Amino acid sequence: MLDETVRAIRRLTRLAAGATLVVLAASAARAAEPADPYPSTYVAAATPALLIRGATLLTGNGTRLDNADVLVVDGRVAAVGHALAQPAGARIVDGTGRWVTPGLIDLHSHLGVYPSPAVSAHMDGNEMTAPVTANVWAEHSVWPVDPGFQSALEGGVTTLQILPGSGNLIGGRSVVLKNVAAVTYQAMKFPGAPQGLKMACGENPKRVYGGKGATPMTRMGNVAGYRAQWIEASEYLHDWKDYDAKKAAGGKAAEDAKPPKRDLRLDTLAGALKGDIPVQMHCYRADEMAIMLDMSKEFGFHIAAFHHATEAYKIANLLAERGVCAAMWADWWGFKMESNDGIEENIALIDAAPKGCAIVHSDSQEGVQRLNQEAAKAQARGVAAGFQIPPERAITWLTQNPAQALGLQRQIGTLEAGKMADLVVWDRNPFSVYAHAEQVYIDGVLQFERGLVAPPRSDFLLGQPATIGGTP
Amino acid sequence: MNSRCITRLAALALAVIAPLAPAHADSVLLQNGEIYTQGPAGTLHGGSVLIVDGRIRGLGEHLSAPPGTRVVDLKGRPVTPALFGGLGQLGVVEVSEESATDDGTLHLGQMRPEFDPSYAFNPDSIPVSVARVDGVGFAVLVPGASAGAKGGPGSSILHGLAAVTSLDGRAPRPPAALSVSLGQDAEALAGDSRAAAYMLLSQALEEARGGQFAPGEQRLLTPAGRRVLARFAAEHRPFLFEVDRAADIRTAVAFAQREKLNAIIVGGAEAWRVAPLLAAAHVPVVINPLDDLPESFDQIGATLQNAARLQSAGVVVAFTLRGSPHEVRKLRQAAGVAVASGLPWAAGLAAITNTPAQLFGATPEFGTLAVGLPANLVVWNGDPLEVTSLVDAEWLDGQERSLRTRQTELRDRYMERLRAGRAR
Numbered sequence: 001m002l003d004e005t006v007r008a009i010r011r012l013t014r015l016a017a018g019a020t021l022v023v024l025a026a027s028a029a030r031a032a033e034p035a036d037p038y039p040s041t042y043v044a045a046a047t048p049a050l051l052i053r054g055a056t057l058l059t060g061n062g063t064r065l066d067n068a069d070v071l072v073v074d075g076r077v078a079a080v081g082h083a084l085a086q087p088a089g090a091r092i093v094d095g096t097g098r099w100v101t102p103g104l105i106d107l108h109s110h111l112g113v114y115p116s117p118a119v120s121a122h123m124d125g126n127e128m129t130a131p132v133t134a135n136v137w138a139e140h141s142v143w144p145v146d147p148g149f150q151s152a153l154e155g156g157v158t159t160l161q162i163l164p165g166s167g168n169l170i171g172g173r174s175v176v177l178k179n180v181a182a183v184t185y186q187a188m189k190f191p192g193a194p195q196g197l198k199m200a201c202g203e204n205p206k207r208v209y210g211g212k213g214a215t216p217m218t219r220m221g222n223v224a225g226y227r228a229q230w231i232e233a234s235e236y237l238h239d240w241k242d243y244d245a246k247k248a249a250g251g252k253a254a255e256d257a258k259p260p261k262r263d264l265r266l267d268t269l270a271g272a273l274k275g276d277i278p279v280q281m282h283c284y285r286a287d288e289m290a291i292m293l294d295m296s297k298e299f300g301f302h303i304a305a306f307h308h309a310t311e312a313y314k315i316a317n318l319l320a321e322r323g324v325c326a327a328m329w330a331d332w333w334g335f336k337m338e339s340n341d342g343i344e345e346n347i348a349l350i351d352a353a354p355k356g357c358a359i360v361h362s363d364s365q366e367g368v369q370r371l372n373q374e375a376a377k378a379q380a381r382g383v384a385a386g387f388q389i390p391p392e393r394a395i396t397w398l399t400q401n402p403a404q405a406l407g408l409q410r411q412i413g414t415l416e417a418g419k420m421a422d423l424v425v426w427d428r429n430p431f432s433v434y435a436h437a438e439q440v441y442i443d444g445v446l447q448f449e450r451g452l453v454a455p456p457r458s459d460f461l462l463g464q465p466a467t468i469g470g471t472p
Numbered sequence: 473m474n475s476r477c478i479t480r481l482a483a484l485a486l487a488v489i490a491p492l493a494p495a496h497a498d499s500v501l502l503q504n505g506e507i508y509t510q511g512p513a514g515t516l517h518g519g520s521v522l523i524v525d526g527r528i529r530g531l532g533e534h535l536s537a538p539p540g541t542r543v544v545d546l547k548g549r550p551v552t553p554a555l556f557g558g559l560g561q562l563g564v565v566e567v568s569e570e571s572a573t574d575d576g577t578l579h580l581g582q583m584r585p586e587f588d589p590s591y592a593f594n595p596d597s598i599p600v601s602v603a604r605v606d607g608v609g610f611a612v613l614v615p616g617a618s619a620g621a622k623g624g625p626g627s628s629i630l631h632g633l634a635a636v637t638s639l640d641g642r643a644p645r646p647p648a649a650l651s652v653s654l655g656q657d658a659e660a661l662a663g664d665s666r667a668a669a670y671m672l673l674s675q676a677l678e679e680a681r682g683g684q685f686a687p688g689e690q691r692l693l694t695p696a697g698r699r700v701l702a703r704f705a706a707e708h709r710p711f712l713f714e715v716d717r718a719a720d721i722r723t724a725v726a727f728a729q730r731e732k733l734n735a736i737i738v739g740g741a742e743a744w745r746v747a748p749l750l751a752a753a754h755v756p757v758v759i760n761p762l763d764d765l766p767e768s769f770d771q772i773g774a775t776l777q778n779a780a781r782l783q784s785a786g787v788v789v790a791f792t793l794r795g796s797p798h799e800v801r802k803l804r805q806a807a808g809v810a811v812a813s814g815l816p817w818a819a820g821l822a823a824i825t826n827t828p829a830q831l832f833g834a835t836p837e838f839g840t841l842a843v844g845l846p847a848n849l850v851v852w853n854g855d856p857l858e859v860t861s862l863v864d865a866e867w868l869d870g871q872e873r874s875l876r877t878r879q880t881e882l883r884d885r886y887m888e889r890l891r892a893g894r895a896r
Contacts, residue, residue: 313895
């Protein structure tokens with residue numbers, strides 16, 4: 001159980017104004033960059049209205065409603081409450097004994113970029129040819145055929161952030177996907193979702209490059225490496241602003257203005273400085289997270305979340321004060337020195353800090369299938385340590401909080417009117433090893449139903465004797 | 473055996489033994505629990521366990537306590553034997569990525585079945601205590617396999633000796649099995665072909681069994697290796713064959729039959745496809761119940777139903793994970809996942825208690841609860857296969873164990889700072 005660089009070897013808070021602002025910000029960012037040249041082609045199918053009646057609802061924002069209904073119209077949550085009226089033609093789902101939650105969000109996934117089978121040809125997650133590859137986009141590595149997408153869906157995961165690996169100081173851009181069957185990644189791409197910027201602290205970059213006698217070889221080399229990049233990106237951004245100002249001024253100055261030479265790497269870093277690209281930072285140790293927080297102040301960008309963050313509990317107050325989420329495992333620890341202080345109460349302690357933002361992530365094709373169980377383990381440990389963590393609170397770790405870290409809190413993460421109707425119908429309280437997702441909806445469209453026999457979604461598994469049964 | 477009968481037997485046992493046991497401060501009566509003995513006594517509903525001087529002296533439904541006995545009302549909570557921690561390098565690897573702390577894999581580039589990693593077992597290893605406080609009492613230390621890094625020497629298809637370890641501070645038991653790669657992992661150790669693994673293993677067996685060699689002829693094994701391999705084959709000790717693909721399992725079983733070896737399949741991601749063969753050949757399987765993706769071309773048929781299908785076909789199934797010693801505590805979650813995927817609950821518990829104890833010779837001390845045995849048991853606050861359940865109390869080798877570890881020390885230090893608003 002190692003993080004993804006090892007597997008490869010072996011195998012926003014600031015967007016409070018919401019959806020419209022995301023789009024506006026994205027277009028404003030085009031001073032340097034043209035509109036997304038690889039646009040989403042995802043369109044949710046039209047479906048009749050859906051009414052789930054009489055279920056236990058965990059709305060994702062800390063509320064629990066018993067014996068309540070959810071109404072979905074045109075792929076959006078239309079209403080949540082008791083005894084909702086049934087629109088004509090609506091599909092009715094009996095929620096008796098069932099629990100309904102928002103679709104789960106995995107903030108840290110390498111599905112598609114480290115797909116199964118984990119053969120050498122599939123190791124597409126880490127461009128470990130230079131310590132800074134801010135120019136690469138994870139989406140250009142995603143193999144939509146990865147059978148792991150289906151397994152994740154069966155565990156209730158409707159949205160995934162696919163990240164480049166952590167072998168580099170700055171690994172590249174992430175992509176947010178809807179977990180739908182598709183031939184191309186564009187048809188999975190979450191419309192309008194900001195890309196993220198993957199950065200990595202600590203052991204991985206220095207092992208990858210230091211091991212070759214290159215920089216960075218040390219943690220101080222890591223930090224010098226990031227800072228040089230931010231200095232360049234700040235100049236690049238300044239040049240573009242200067243150009244934009246001249247163009248806006250009109251007249252001779254506008255005619256003579258020459259645009260700076262476009263640079264894919266600096267486009268990404270400038271996007272992070274402008275706040276269009278949330279920074280997703282792989283960092284285990286508390287002291288290193290504090291260094292990164294100082295660095296983000298030095299250059300004026302915001303860190304959306306620290307990922308893995310096995311020592312986040314040591315600085316829970318600091319993270320909360322700075323509005324930075326921590327995305328964590330329930331019980332991974334010790335596989336490398338920087339994870340040696342991992343404890344099972346990490347998530348609960350982040351959650352307990354005033355304004356703390358705790359997220360349960362997977363970073364694993366196995367863990368993503370049972371994020372509910374991972375949260376359940378963290379919940380149980382937290383309760384045993386004396387914290388009040390009812391199910392309606394624990395579900396925020398898998399829904400509202402990761403939505404915030406993605407800058408998508410206005411679209412997904414809670415069952416509130418107007419949100420995308422990504423939801424999971426569970427056969428019981430989801431915080432149990434015995435819980436199953438019975439139905440999974442994305443934008444109101446039923447994407448998985450337990451017990452329905454269907455051919456595998458993955459082309460790779462189609463027609464394989466081993467999946468069909470019988471003896472060889 | 474029904475529970476009434478059990479009670480009578482237990483009462484009889486108590487009647488014989490109790491008078492011999494003096495009233496003692498170390499006497500504990502755990503009353504009114506759900507006692508999963510995993511042995512002939514079955515499950516005792518509203519049952520009790522009497523522990524005197526570290527041994528189970530009573531097991532039944534209406535036990536009386538000798539004077540001075542501490543009585544604990546379990547209020548229906550479950551009691552199980554201390555759990556199995558699976559196969560792996562617990563106790564010989566501290567931090568996986570730090571090779572200086574990893575003594576679990578031989579990198580000599582030679583075939584050394586005599587390699588015994590238990591010499592390196594460190595009972596003070598932090599992963600050992602972390603597993604212990606989650607109810608794990610015993611594990612099987614199996615050497616790792618490695619093709620060698622950056623052209624350096626690696627192990628061989630014969631990884632070495634496997635031994636039962638107890639998580640109570642004692643030294644490992646004498647080696648009980650031999651670990652062998654025969655599937656995809658064997659390729660890198662056998663000239664890039666899994667077929668060659670059989671060629672090498674056949675030659676090694678021939679050497680061990682005293683085949684005639686010309687002077688100076690190249691041999692695979694050292695004299696010690698020949699002795700170990702010959703003894704394990706002759707004594708029908710388990711050969712742990714690491715294979716996943718159905719066809720490889722079939723080939724491995726046929727090979728074992730031809731060579732008269734006692735095979736246990738380890739891995740077995742596609743074992744369900746050859747379940748009737750495994751049942752007929754009485755070959756047990758140790759699987760990771762979480763394997764459900766085609767992570768390699770050996771695991772195309774991996775499914776969460778593997779355990780349930782094997783069990784219903786009559787195959788003996790035990791569980792292990794495939795990861796680092798740090799995740800040993802996750803094995804009971806994996807058992808729960810198998811149960812959620814169709815395995816009967818009792819079979820799920822057996823696969824992490826009595827079944828592996830029997831397979832690896834850790835019985836009777838581990839895997840079951842019976843009168844006369846040292847107390848190796850766990851009191852749970854709920855269903856032991858449920859992820860939200862935690863250990864309430866634990867006895868290993870007769871002693872009640874502290875549930876504190878380095879991790880609980882870290883927790884308490886920083887929980888205190890968080891409460892004071894000083895976690896920064």
